[in-house]
Amino acid sequence: MSGMELAAIFSASGSALSGLGKLQAGFQEEKAMTYNARLATAEGKYEAAASEEKTEQAIGAARATYGASNISTSSGSPLLALSEMAAEGEMERLNILRAAKAKHEMYKFYGKQARIGGYLGMSGSFFQGAANASGQLAK
Amino acid sequence: MPEIKRVQRPDTVNFPEASPRGAAQSAYALSGFGEQVSESSNRLYNILQELKNKQDEISAINDADTRITRAKRNIIDLQVSLERSSSKQEYLDNYNKGITAIREQAFSGDINARTAQHLNKSYNNLETESYASANRAADKIFVNTEQAKDIKSANEKLDMVKTGMYSPQDAIASRNVKIDAMVQGGLYDADTGERMKKEYKDLVYVELDRLEKKNLAKGEGKVRQDMVVDAEKTYTNLQSGLYDKDLTNLDGTVNEGVKGTLAKELDLAKRTQKEEFQKKEDKFIKDQINNEKSIIGEHTLKGDYTKALAALGDSVFMKKYAPDDVAQKEREIYAMSTRTGTVDPINSAAAVAEMERLIANPKADVKAISDKIVFNKNLDKGDKDRLLGALNRNYSAEIKRARGEAVDYLEGAINPSVATIAVGVPFKLPAQAINFKEAVWALDDWLNNELDLYANGKRGQVSAREITTKAKNLAIDYPFGRKEYRDARKELRGLKEE
Numbered sequence: 001m002s003g004m005e006l007a008a009i010f011s012a013s014g015s016a017l018s019g020l021g022k023l024q025a026g027f028q029e030e031k032a033m034t035y036n037a038r039l040a041t042a043e044g045k046y047e048a049a050a051s052e053e054k055t056e057q058a059i060g061a062a063r064a065t066y067g068a069s070n071i072s073t074s075s076g077s078p079l080l081a082l083s084e085m086a087a088e089g090e091m092e093r094l095n096i097l098r099a100a101k102a103k104h105e106m107y108k109f110y111g112k113q114a115r116i117g118g119y120l121g122m123s124g125s126f127f128q129g130a131a132n133a134s135g136q137l138a139k
Numbered sequence: 140m141p142e143i144k145r146v147q148r149p150d151t152v153n154f155p156e157a158s159p160r161g162a163a164q165s166a167y168a169l170s171g172f173g174e175q176v177s178e179s180s181n182r183l184y185n186i187l188q189e190l191k192n193k194q195d196e197i198s199a200i201n202d203a204d205t206r207i208t209r210a211k212r213n214i215i216d217l218q219v220s221l222e223r224s225s226s227k228q229e230y231l232d233n234y235n236k237g238i239t240a241i242r243e244q245a246f247s248g249d250i251n252a253r254t255a256q257h258l259n260k261s262y263n264n265l266e267t268e269s270y271a272s273a274n275r276a277a278d279k280i281f282v283n284t285e286q287a288k289d290i291k292s293a294n295e296k297l298d299m300v301k302t303g304m305y306s307p308q309d310a311i312a313s314r315n316v317k318i319d320a321m322v323q324g325g326l327y328d329a330d331t332g333e334r335m336k337k338e339y340k341d342l343v344y345v346e347l348d349r350l351e352k353k354n355l356a357k358g359e360g361k362v363r364q365d366m367v368v369d370a371e372k373t374y375t376n377l378q379s380g381l382y383d384k385d386l387t388n389l390d391g392t393v394n395e396g397v398k399g400t401l402a403k404e405l406d407l408a409k410r411t412q413k414e415e416f417q418k419k420e421d422k423f424i425k426d427q428i429n430n431e432k433s434i435i436g437e438h439t440l441k442g443d444y445t446k447a448l449a450a451l452g453d454s455v456f457m458k459k460y461a462p463d464d465v466a467q468k469e470r471e472i473y474a475m476s477t478r479t480g481t482v483d484p485i486n487s488a489a490a491v492a493e494m495e496r497l498i499a500n501p502k503a504d505v506k507a508i509s510d511k512i513v514f515n516k517n518l519d520k521g522d523k524d525r526l527l528g529a530l531n532r533n534y535s536a537e538i539k540r541a542r543g544e545a546v547d548y549l550e551g552a553i554n555p556s557v558a559t560i561a562v563g564v565p566f567k568l569p570a571q572a573i574n575f576k577e578a579v580w581a582l583d584d585w586l587n588n589e590l591d592l593y594a595n596g597k598r599g600q601v602s603a604r605e606i607t608t609k610a611k612n613l614a615i616d617y618p619f620g621r622k623e624y625r626d627a628r629k630e631l632r633g634l635k636e637e
Contacts, residue, residue, distance in 0.1 A: 004191065007184035014176030021170025028163035035157045046152050054150075114159055121170070129177060136184050 008136035015129020019122035026118010033111025037104040044100015048093045055089020195253055202250070203257035207265060210245040214269045217241065218276060227281035234273045238266065282331065311340050351388055355397050358385030362401050370409035377402055427456040429506065435468065436513040440523060444476035467514075474516040482519050488572030490517035491579060492550050494526050499543020505530060522576075529583060534590075541603035542586060545610035549578045552614040578617040585609055 059082055066073045073079055160167070217237040224230035245262060246255070299305035305313075315336055322332035362382050365373040376382060383393045386401075431454040438447035451457070451472065457465050494515070497508045512518065512526045534542065554575035586606065592598045 002187075004184055004187045007180045007187055009180075011177045011180030011184060014173045014178070014180055017173025018170045018177060019173070021166050021168070021173055024166030025163035025170060026166075028166050029159035032157035032159040032162035039154050039156060043152055043154065047150060050150050110159070114163075125170070125173070132177070132181065136188075139188070 004139075005137060008133045011136065012129040012133035015125045015132065019125030019129070022121025022125055023118040026115045026121065029114030029118070030111035033107045033114060037107035037111065040100050040103035040107055044097050044103070047100070048096040051093045051096055052089065055086065055092070058089070059085050195251075199251065199253035200257050202254045203261055206245045206254075206258055207261045210241050210262065210265060213241045213244070214238065214265070218269075218273060222276065222280075224277075224280055226284060227277040230277040230280050231273070234277070238269065238273075242266070282335075285327075285335075355386060355388075355394055358382065358387075359397060359401060361385050362405075366405055366408050370405050370412045374402065374405035374409050377405060424456055424460050428461060431455075431457050432510060435472075436510070439472055439475070439513055440520070442475075442520065444472050447472050448476070471514045471516045478516070482517055482522075484572045484576070486517040487519065487522060488554055488575050490515050491522055491526065491576055492546065492554070494518075495529075495546040495579065496543060498526070498530050499539050499546065503530075525580060525583065532587070537603060538586075538590075538601060538606070541606040542582070544603075545582055545606050546579055548607070548610045549582065549614060549617075550575055553578055553617050574617040578613045581613055581616070582606075582610060 062078075062082055062085060063073050066078045071078050073082055214237075217234065221230050221233055221237075224233065242262065246258065250258070318327065318332045318336050321327045322329055327335065362373060362377060362385070365376070377398065382401075383398075386394050386398050388394050431450070435447050435450045435454070438444070438450055448469065451465060451469055454465065494508065494512055497503055497511070508530055509527060512523055512530065515523070518526065529542075554571045586601065586609075589598065589601045589605070593600060
C-alpha cells in the first residue's frame, strides 16, 4: 500500500470521524435544547404561580382596605374592582404560561433542528470524505 | 398577635440555560479532530501527489531526453550519409525521408502524455535546428557541385587559353557574366556570387601561373639535362636561341629571367666541368708517368740498366709531359750503367746526407724522394735499399725530426768540409765520408732495432733524447780524429798533385 493510498484512507477516516462528531454534536445540542425547553416550562409555571399569588395578595389587601372602611366587597363597585383585579391576575398568569409554552416549543424546535443538523453534518462529512478518498485512490 | 411577615416570592427564577454548543463540545472536538486528520491527510496526500508528479516529470524528461539523444545521433548519421549527395535536391529529398523515419522512431513505443509533451517541444527544436543545418549542408553541396563545375569549366577555358582561343581576361569576363546570371536567377546569393567571382579569378590566374611554370620547368629541365653532358655546348646553344621555344611564357615570349638564370648556371658549369676535366686529365697523366717511372725504377734498382733505358725509351707520357725528367733520368741511368768500380765515397756520403735531410722532413713527398733515390748515380744499391727502407718506414714525425737532427749532428761531427775550392764547392775527404755513412747506418740499425723492440712491447717509446745521445756516442765510435785528419790531408795533397 503506497503512502498516497494511506493518506487517502486517513483522510477518509478523518472525514468519517468528523461526521460522527457532527452527528454527536447534533444529538448533544438536541438534548441541551430539550433540557432548556423543560426549564422554560418549569420557569413559566413558577412565574405563573408567583403571579397568581401576587394577584391574590393584591385582592386580599384591597379587601382588607375595603373591610376597614366598612365597605362591602360582595356587591357594587368594590366587587367589580376586585373581580377586575382577579381577572387581570388570571390574564397575566395565563400570559406567563403561554410565553413559557412558546419558549418550550422554540427550544424543542431548536433541538430538532440541531439533530437534523447533526445528521446533515455527518452525511456531508461522509460524502466529502468518500469523494476525496475515491478521487485520491482513483489517481 | 405578632405581625406575620410575608415572604415575597420573586417573580422570576433564572435557572441557567444549557448551552447547546457547550453540551456538544466534545462532539465538536471529535468532529474538529476528524477534520484535522482529514485535512492533514489531504495535505500529506497533496505533498505525495506533488512528489509523484515531480518524479513523473523527471522520468518523462529523461525518457524524452533519451529519445531526443537517439534522434540526434540518427540525424547526424543521416547528415553524414548524405554528405556525398550529388545535388542539393537529392540531399533534401533523402533528408526529408530520413527525418520522417527518425521522428516516427522517436515517438514510437510506450510513451505517456507527459513524455510526449516534453518530446514534442524538444523534438520541434531539434528538427528546426537540424533543418537549418541540413539546409546549410545542402547549400554547401550545391556550392561545391557548382564549384566543381566551375573548376571543370575553368580548365576548359584554360585549354582554350592555351590554344589561343581565349584570353585569360575573356575567360574571367565570361565566367562573371555566368555568375551574374545565376545571382539574378536566384541560384547564388549576391555574396556567394561575388565570392565565387573572386575565387574563379584566382583560380584562373593561379592555374595560368602554374601552367606557365610547368612549361618553363620542362624547358629548364631539358637545358639542365644537356648541361650535364656538355655545359659549354649547351651554353652556346642557349645563347644562340636554340632553347627559346622551350623557355616561353604562355603568350609565346621568351622568359628572359629564366634564360638569364640558366645562362649563369651554364657559365659556372662549363668552367667547373673544364676544371674537373683538367684535374682528371692531370691525374691520369701523373698516374701514367708514375707507372712508367716505377717500371724504369725497378729495372734501375735491379741494376738492369739496359732494360731501364729501353723502358725509358718506350715511355709515352714521360716523354710528352716530362721531357726534362726523361733526359735527366737517361743521364743518370747511363752514368750508372757506365760506372766502373765503386761510387766515389765523398759523393756517396753527400748524396746520403742530402737524402737523409729530405727523408727527415715530416711533409716530404715520398714519391719524389723515392725517385731521387732510385735514379741517383751517386748511390750504390746498398745505399738505395737502406734509404728507401728509411723512407718507407713509417716513422712518426717526432722520430723523423730527431733522426734528421741526429744525421745532421753526425755529418757535422764526422764529415765536416775541410776546405773550399775557389768555386765554392765544399771539399770533403773519403775517409770521413765513409765514417759518416757507416755512422748513419749504425744509427739506423740501432733505431730500427729499438723501434722493433717497442713494437713487440719489450721497451717504451723511443725518445728524441735517446736518438741524440746515440748520435753522440756514434760520433765517438766513428771519429774524425787526428790520424784521419792527417790521412785526409795526404789524400788531399795527392788529389791536388793529380
